[in-house]
Amino acid sequence: MDIPKIIDRHKQTAALLLQSYDHKEPLHLFLKKYFAAHKKHGSKDRKYITKLLYSYFRLGKNIQVLQQQVPLNVALDISCFITENIALPEFITDLYSGDAVSKSKKHQELTEPEDRFALVKTRYTDLEEKRLFPFQAAVSKGLDKTAIAYRLLHQVDVFLRVRVETGIQMEAITEKLLAAAVPYRQLSGTCISVPAATPTDQYLAINREVVIQDSSSQQMSQFMELALKELSVQKLKGGAGRGPLKIWDCCAASGGKSILVKDLATALQLPVKLMATDIRPGILKNLETRFKAAAITGYHQQVVDLTRPGPLPFQGDFDLIVCDAPCSGSGTWARNPEQIQSFEEQSLEDYYQKQTAIVRKAWSRLRPGGYFLYMTCSVFEKENEQVSRYIALNSGMELLLQKVVTGFAQNQVSMFGALYTRKK
Incomplete structure (x- = not known):
């Protein structure tokens, strides 16, 4: 299996989808229709193509700035590195100092997308936090504008509200998730989060036991x-x-x-x-x-x-x-x-x-x-x-x-x- 060739094909597909996407419907619905009409893409293909597209949009208006300096396939590499920590573009590796061990340690320290965005900025200095969310003057007073901008780099979990008011026990829900080996975080007496794309309906009775709700x-x-x-x-x-x-x-x-x-x-x-x-x-x-x-x-x-x-x-x-x-x-x-x-x-x-x-x-x-x-x-x-x-x-x-x-x-x-x- 030639992994680089497969990734190149994924980036070519992502580029074609970006050309045809007209923003008249949510991206997830657009992708759902595309994948339904193109059965050649397996589950891993769909997952990677989806990551490429969402990573691209997570850079906000920075993506246009980046594309003025690099081809689209490279911009996709960079955006996926920042938001998903997938791959490390060779030219970014040059920004690390020291031997291979030091570089590996340095990369491990970049645990958050904000850190990886800051690293990329050292090479592409026109990238800016305010371009992640370019409407800061209109924001409600008291909100942290920098936090709003940086949060766009993160993929959001799925949040579940356990219907404890109707007699559903939190322990019963967490036991089902543990039995299915689904990682979760209990955030309150009624709220649980699970990773994005978790097929929760396979393990829990949606709307009867839990409601999917931010x-x-x-x-x-x-x-x-x-x-x-x-x-x-x-x-x-x-x-x-x-x-x-x-x-x-x-x-x-x-x-x-x-x-x-x-x-x-x-x-x-x-x-x-x-x-x-x-x-x-x-x-x-x-x-x-x-x-x-x-x-x-x-x-x-x-x-x-x-x-x-x-x-x-x-x-x-x-x-x-x-x-x-x-x-x-x-x-x-x-x-x-x-x-x-x-x-x-x-x-x-x-x-x-x-x-x-x-x-x-x-x-x-x-x-x-x-x-x-x-x-x-x-x-x-x-x-x-x-x-x-x-x-x-x-x-x-x-x-x-x-x-x-x-x-x-x-x-x-x-x-x-x-x-x-x-x-x-």
Whole structure:
């Protein structure tokens, strides 16, 4: 087996894919379609080609700078060395000093992509950290811009939320992972991470036992729990009606937040009447499948476009409204680094207009004494604090808690949350 020739073929395939990829769909879906149509690529081929492409995009705008100095195949070598520590380009080896033993020891010290990026910079001095994430002026205040840039060099783990609220035992889940020899880290009483591309569905019952959900997304529970506990107090005092709590997930997507809030309500012994809406019929089909696996019944789902003028196509007010608004997704770019290349900063105004239209329509159905949770997976102030400020100035609601959640230290995804209540 001629390994160098195989790698060269992989780089040729990666180059062709880069030419044909138009950024109109996520890279993982694009690759899934390509590999489905080209069965000649075995599992190892698919894995290496995928690493080449993701490594390329993880360099952000630096990749264009690098390609001005080296051919694409060399740029792929360098990006894969930085992000995956795969191979060591011969010309980079020259940067090490001393004999072969010293060079090997020096290389072993480069345990993080940041270290390897710094080494490459000594040869290609035009590479810059700010080009990893070139939109730093727009970032929410208080976020570490350097950390945001460097995290893009890292491949993100898969995070699992164990549904302990429904009686699933953490020990039972970890025992299954140990039996399957799957490496994992337990990050909290409900959160586990496993390496990317782990076939978790082979070992665990997805949605019934665990939900695949980034740790920062899981930590939105702090906002939900605050609202649910206050609503529970209202119930005890007779101020929230006698029936189940009415909760509306107004940008539900495939239902991860709905499952979370339902589980939290279950833990508090609060009966819930859940409504889930989204603009996309297909995504609500996915929600239906997930809810079935999660044993969630008695809910209502409906296709609703909250940006359209006119009244909502249903009646009634809600105790809690969860609005995970469509956004740039910049908090998830470590998982989807290809989006850095296609993103235009001026599009933030379009997102802002859409987000304010959505919250304006949604908050109209919040009852007095109810709670409104605004969320994004963005790191941009325009989509976060500025929308929250708009809500504060125009909704008649009171802000209770607002912050950017960056997940656990091992996580590479950020989310923003702002919890409001409508005073009686």
